Amino acid sequence: MNDNRPKQTDRQVLRVDNLRIEVKTDAGPGPVLVDDVSFTLCKGEVLGLIGESGAGKSTIGLASMVYTRSGCYITGGKIVFLDNDLRELNSDQRRNTRGVKIAYIAQSAAASFNPALTIYEQVCEVAVRHGLMNFADAKREAIKLFRELELPNPDTFGDRYPHQVSGGQLQRAMAAMAMVAKPDLLIFDEPTTALDVTTQVEVLASFRKLIREHGTAALYITHDLAVVAQIADRIMVLRHGKMVELGDATQILQHPTQEYTQKLVAERVAASTHEFVESDESGEALLKIDRVSASYRTLVKVINGVTLDIRRGDTVAVVGESGSGKSTLARILVGLLPREEGDIRFAGESLPPRLKDRSKDQLRRIQMIYQMPDVALNPQQTLLEIIGRPVSFYFNKSGDQVRQRVTELLRQIDLPESFITRRPGELSGGQKQRVSIARALAAEPELIICDEVTSALDPLVAEEILRLLKRLQDELGVAYMFITHDLGTVKRIANKVAVMLKGQLVAFGPTPKVFAPPFHPYTELLLSSVPEMRADWLDEVLAKRRQLV
Amino acid sequence: MRLFGHKLTASAQIGLVIIAINVVAAILAPIIAPYPEADIVGTAWGPPSAEHWFGLDNLGRDVFSRILYGARMTIGLGLLITLLAFVLGTIGGFAAAVLGRWVDTVLSRLADLMLSMPTLIFALVVLSVMGTDIPVLIITVGLLYSVPVFRLARAVAMNIAVLEYVEAAKLRGEGLWWIIRREILPNALPPLVAEFGLRFCFTFLFIAALSFLGLGIQPPQADWGSMVKETGQMIALRPIALYPAGAIALLTIGVNLVVDWLLAIHSRGHGEEV
Numbered sequence: 001m002n003d004n005r006p007k008q009t010d011r012q013v014l015r016v017d018n019l020r021i022e023v024k025t026d027a028g029p030g031p032v033l034v035d036d037v038s039f040t041l042c043k044g045e046v047l048g049l050i051g052e053s054g055a056g057k058s059t060i061g062l063a064s065m066v067y068t069r070s071g072c073y074i075t076g077g078k079i080v081f082l083d084n085d086l087r088e089l090n091s092d093q094r095r096n097t098r099g100v101k102i103a104y105i106a107q108s109a110a111a112s113f114n115p116a117l118t119i120y121e122q123v124c125e126v127a128v129r130h131g132l133m134n135f136a137d138a139k140r141e142a143i144k145l146f147r148e149l150e151l152p153n154p155d156t157f158g159d160r161y162p163h164q165v166s167g168g169q170l171q172r173a174m175a176a177m178a179m180v181a182k183p184d185l186l187i188f189d190e191p192t193t194a195l196d197v198t199t200q201v202e203v204l205a206s207f208r209k210l211i212r213e214h215g216t217a218a219l220y221i222t223h224d225l226a227v228v229a230q231i232a233d234r235i236m237v238l239r240h241g242k243m244v245e246l247g248d249a250t251q252i253l254q255h256p257t258q259e260y261t262q263k264l265v266a267e268r269v270a271a272s273t274h275e276f277v278e279s280d281e282s283g284e285a286l287l288k289i290d291r292v293s294a295s296y297r298t299l300v301k302v303i304n305g306v307t308l309d310i311r312r313g314d315t316v317a318v319v320g321e322s323g324s325g326k327s328t329l330a331r332i333l334v335g336l337l338p339r340e341e342g343d344i345r346f347a348g349e350s351l352p353p354r355l356k357d358r359s360k361d362q363l364r365r366i367q368m369i370y371q372m373p374d375v376a377l378n379p380q381q382t383l384l385e386i387i388g389r390p391v392s393f394y395f396n397k398s399g400d401q402v403r404q405r406v407t408e409l410l411r412q413i414d415l416p417e418s419f420i421t422r423r424p425g426e427l428s429g430g431q432k433q434r435v436s437i438a439r440a441l442a443a444e445p446e447l448i449i450c451d452e453v454t455s456a457l458d459p460l461v462a463e464e465i466l467r468l469l470k471r472l473q474d475e476l477g478v479a480y481m482f483i484t485h486d487l488g489t490v491k492r493i494a495n496k497v498a499v500m501l502k503g504q505l506v507a508f509g510p511t512p513k514v515f516a517p518p519f520h521p522y523t524e525l526l527l528s529s530v531p532e533m534r535a536d537w538l539d540e541v542l543a544k545r546r547q548l549v
Numbered sequence: 550m551r552l553f554g555h556k557l558t559a560s561a562q563i564g565l566v567i568i569a570i571n572v573v574a575a576i577l578a579p580i581i582a583p584y585p586e587a588d589i590v591g592t593a594w595g596p597p598s599a600e601h602w603f604g605l606d607n608l609g610r611d612v613f614s615r616i617l618y619g620a621r622m623t624i625g626l627g628l629l630i631t632l633l634a635f636v637l638g639t640i641g642g643f644a645a646a647v648l649g650r651w652v653d654t655v656l657s658r659l660a661d662l663m664l665s666m667p668t669l670i671f672a673l674v675v676l677s678v679m680g681t682d683i684p685v686l687i688i689t690v691g692l693l694y695s696v697p698v699f700r701l702a703r704a705v706a707m708n709i710a711v712l713e714y715v716e717a718a719k720l721r722g723e724g725l726w727w728i729i730r731r732e733i734l735p736n737a738l739p740p741l742v743a744e745f746g747l748r749f750c751f752t753f754l755f756i757a758a759l760s761f762l763g764l765g766i767q768p769p770q771a772d773w774g775s776m777v778k779e780t781g782q783m784i785a786l787r788p789i790a791l792y793p794a795g796a797i798a799l800l801t802i803g804v805n806l807v808v809d810w811l812l813a814i815h816s817r818g819h820g821e822e823v
Contacts, residue, residue, distance in 0.1 A: 334720055355719065363722045376713040380735035393721060439717070 020076035048232030103178030120158030226531035283311035292342035317494035373432030564806025587769035633691030638698025646706035
C-alpha cells in the first residue's frame with residue numbers, strides 16, 4: 001500500500017446504528033428498503049458498499065446525509081455524524097451539513113451538471129452559498145483540486161461548460177465540487193459505472209489519490225467487486241436491504257464467510273479466469289460485411305470501411321468504448337441506418353440497405369435483443385402477445401398454434417407456462433431479458449444481434465442469461481453478434497472478436513488470437529483496463545501506463 | 550363495486566353517479582320534464598315555486614325543464630365533438646410522430662396555421678358561410694379542437710416512438726397501423742384520457758359562446774351554455790344562471806373524478822407511481 005497515506009486515526013466520522021428505511025404509500029406501509037444496518041466510519045477510511053440493484057446501497061448512501069427519495073422514510077436507527085445525531089437536526093441545520101460537511105458524488109456527472117453554467121460557477125457554488133469563502137478563494141481552491149485530480153489545463157478548465165469536457169473529466173469535476181468545501185465525509189454513488197473501462201482506470205486513480213491526500217472518510221457504492229477492491233479499506237455486502245457481511249477488504253475478497261458473498265466473488269473470479277472459447281471454422285458463411293461505411297447526415301463517417309464475416313453457429317463479439325460505432329454497426333446491419341458504401345451479404349444474397357426494402361423473410365432471419373429489457377418490451381402487452389406476434393406475423397399460424405409455440409418458447413427460456421398472461425411489469429429484469437430472447441427466437445432467426453444484453457443486469461443474473469444464450473446456441477445453431485463493452489463476457493462466450501475504435505475495425509479474428517500477443521495497441525489498452533480483484537491491480541496498471549507514455 | 554376488474558374508489562363512485570344522473574336526464578327528458586322545452590309557461594323571471602322548481606327564465610320558460618332538455622344537447626354535442634377531435638388529433642399526431650420527415654412537417658405546420666387564428670373567429674367565419682346546422686357545428690368545433698389534441702398526441706407518441714419495443718416492431722416489418730394501434734396507443738392513453746375529460750367540458754363553453762353570438766344552438770332549443778348566457782345578466786337579482794352553470798360544473802367534476810380514477814388504475818397496474 002501507499003506510504004504517503006495519512007495515518008488512520010480513530011476519530012469517528014459517521015456511525016449508523018440499526019438503520020431502517022421504509023416505503024410509505026397512501027395505501028399503507030410498503031416494502032422495507034433497509035433493515036437493521038449498522039456501521040462506523042473513521043477519518044481517512046473508505047467503506048465499500050457492495051450489492052445487486054435493490055440491495056439498498058444508494059438508499060444507505062443518501063440516508064447518511066438524512067436524505068431519502070420521495071416516498072421513503074427513515075423509520076428507525078441513529079445516524080451520528082461527528083457526535084451529532086443527524087435525525088434530530090432541524091432542516092436548516094441539515095442544510096448546513098449537506099454539501100459542506102458531507103458531499104455526494106453521483107453516478108452520472110452529465111445529468112448532475114447544469115449545462116447553462118460554467119464548471120467554475122458550479123464547483124464553487126457550495127462554498128460561496130454557505131458563506132465559507134468568497135468566489136475568488138473558492139476558485140483558487142477549485143484550481144488546486146483540478147490539479148490534484150490531474151485535469152488538463154487546471155487553470156482554465158473551470159471556464160468551460162460541461163458539454164465541452166469529456167465524461168471522465170466531468171466526473172472528476174464533480175469530485176472537485178464535492179471537495180471544495182473540505183467535507184469530512186464523501187459519498188461516491190457508482191461514480192465510474194457510466195464510464196468506459198479505459199477512462200474508469202484514470203478516474204478511479206484520481207479519486208483514490210484525492211481521498212488519501214485529504215484523509216477524508218468515504219462511502220464507496222458500487223456493484224463491481226474489482227472496483228471496490230482498489231479503493232476500499234473495508235467492505236459491506238448488502239442484499240435485499242440487509243447486511244450480509246462486513247469486514248476487511250482483503251478478507252471479504254479472499255475469504256468470504258457468507259454463501260452469498262462467496263457466490264459474488266466466485267462469479268467475478270470466473271469472469272476473469274475463464275478459458276477462451278475455441279474457434280470453430282467449420283460452419284458455412286452466414287453474413288459477410290464488406291467494406292461498409294455510413295454516416296448520420298454529416299460528412300463524418302461513423303462507420304468507415306468495416307469488413308467482417310460471421311459463420312453459422314459463431315458468436316462474434318464486437319467490443320470498443322462508447323462512441324466507437326458498435327451499436328451503429330448493428331443499426332446498419334438491420335437497415336435502420338442505410339449503408340452508404342460497401343455490401344452486406346446474408347446467406348449469399350445482398351441485403352437492401354434500407355429496412356423498408358427488405359422482404360419479410362430477410363427481416364425474420366436477423367433478430368435483435370436490446371440492452372434495456374424495460375423499454376424493449378411493450379408494458380401493455382401480455383407475454384402471449386409479445387412472444388406470439390412474431391409467430392403469427394412470420395408464419396401465419398392460428399391462435400391455438402401460436403399459444404402452443406409460445407408455451408414451448410417459455411419452456412425453452414426456463415419460465416413457467418403460467419407467465420403467458422403476465423405483462424412485463426410483473427417480471428424481474430432477468431425474466432424480462434429472457435422474454436426478449438424468446439421473442440427473438442420466435443422468428444426462428446439465423447442471426448441474433450445482442451446489443452449489450454447483460455450490461456443492465458446484476459452480475460449473477462447476467463451470468464444466467466449468458467448461460468441460457470449459450471445453451472440455446474448449442475440447441476438451435478443460431479449465430480450471435482454480441483455487442484459489449486465487458487471483456488469478461490467476451491472471453492466467456494465469443495469464439496471471435498472484433499475490436500472497434502472510432503468507427504473502424506482495428507482487430508478481428510478468433511478470440512484467443514486477438515486477445516494474445518502480439519496485440520494491437522488499442523486491444524492491449526482495453527484488456528489492461530478491465531479491473532481485477534487484486535488490491536494492487538490499479539497501481540500496476542498506472543505504473544504500466546506511465547512506462548508507455 | 551368493481552369496474553374493468555378494478556375496485557371503484559369513493560370519488561369514482563360519486564363521479565359515476567353524477568354522470569349516470571346526467572345521462573338518464575338526457576335520455577328521459579321528454580318523459581320527466583314537467584313542461585315542454587320551448588313553451589312560455591309563466592311570467593319572465595318568475596321565482597321558484599312548487600310548479601316551477603328552479604323558477605322561470607328571461608322569457609318565462611321553465612328552467613328545470615330546460616335543464617333536462619339541455620342535457621341532451623350539451624352532453625350529446627360535447628361527446629360527438631370531443632370524439633371527432635380525438636379521432637382526428639390522435640391519428641394525425643401518432644402518424645406525425647412515427648413517420649416523421651415530411652408527414653410531420655406538413656401536419657405540424659397545418660396545426661400551427663390553425664393555432665395562429667383565434668378559434669372563435671375561425672368558427673364564426675365557417676359557420677356563417679356554411680350555415681349553423683348541427684353537423685356543421687360538430688365538424689367545425691371538432692376540427693378546431695383536434696389541433697391541441699394533435700399536439701398532445703404527437704408529443705406523447707414522440708417519446709414512445711423512440712423506445713425499443715417500437716423499434717422491435719419496425720424491425721419485424723410491422724405496418725404503420727399496427728404500430729399506432731398496438732404499440733403506441735395503449736401506452737399513450739393516460740395523458741389522452743385526461744385531456745379527453747377536460748376537452749369534453751371545454752366544448753360546452755365554446756358552444757355557449759357561439760350560441761351567444763347567434764351561431765351555435767339556435768333558439769328555442771336549450772343547451773346549458775346558452776342558458777347561462779340568457780340568464781346571466783340578471784344574476785344579482787335572480788340567480789337563475791346558477792342552475793345551468795351548476796349543471797356544467799357538476800358534470801365536469803363527475804367526468805374528472807372518473808378520469809382521475811381511470812388514470813390511477815392505469816398506472817397502478819404497471820407498478821408506476823400514481
